[in-house]
Amino acid sequence: MKYIIRADDLGYSEGINYGIYKSASDGMIRNIGLMANMPAAEHGIQLLQRLEKEYGRKICLGLHVNISNGRPLSDPVEIPGLTETDGSFHNSRYYRNSGQDLVLQEEVIKEVEAQLQYFIKLTGRYPDYMDNHAVFSDSFAAAVKKVADRYGIICTAAGKYTNSVFPAGNTRMRYCALKSSLPDYDPMESLRESVEIGKQDDPDVVHIFVLHPGYLDQYILNTSSLTVNRTKEVEMACAAETKQWLYENGITCCTFSDFYGTDSEKIRK
Secondary structure, X not given: OEEEEEEEEEOOOXXXXXXXXXXXXXXXXXXXXXXXXOOOHHHHHHHHHHHHHHHOOOOEEEEEEOOOOOOOOOOHHHOHHHEOOOOOEOOHHHHHOOOOOXXXXXXXXXXXXXXXXXXXHXXXXXXXXXXEOOOOOHHHHHHHHHHHHHHOOOEOXXXXXXXXXXXXXXXXXXXXXXXXXOOOOOHHHHHHHHHHHHOOOOOOOEEEEEXXXXXXXXXXXXXXOOOHHHHHHHHHHHOHHHHHHHHHOOOEEEXXXXXXXXXXXXXXX
């Protein structure tokens, strides 16, 4: 079975960055999504550069498009449907509690472009993939896909959350159930359950198991409802028992680049 084990939220805070760094240097993480608009984005990229230099570890780096944390990279005046009066993004509760899709696609496209261009500025290359953060909206997913298609970047943005198999380029993929917000969350048990469900799929389906590993600092405690479970995921990602279990169950840990390659190097500085 083929699994892409993806770590989201690089750049959210320095504490999160260090947890992701640990999960990649000592653990099984090879796919990482950057929140380009967040305050620790540059710090996160610096840690990945250290990872490559000190460990020779090549990371498949994506753009984790964010419209619900922090401030936009485009002018808030031009995206009033996505922002509060102070210019910050509406938080994810704003979208969850509405009971309808409030995302304005044209405004999101403007912000996705801004985040993509800043990603390129920080890294000197295109992202290896693009997806979306926290807001499960068909309009949000469609906006990310439009920009990704424009640049020939693979996109796995999800709309209303589903575990259905979906096409991503020429590959069929399925998101595993996301349970990290549950109070009794056990990341290893969640992985085991996902593998049992995955056994029912055709062998060519690639499963995406999303983690949010990180350490806690005051910024994350002030701004996120996902806290302690992030630290559990760092421990799980680094545990020798996890790696042995994956091996014993015939799980191949992949990157997006394994299936699509990448021409992002063509603009590396």
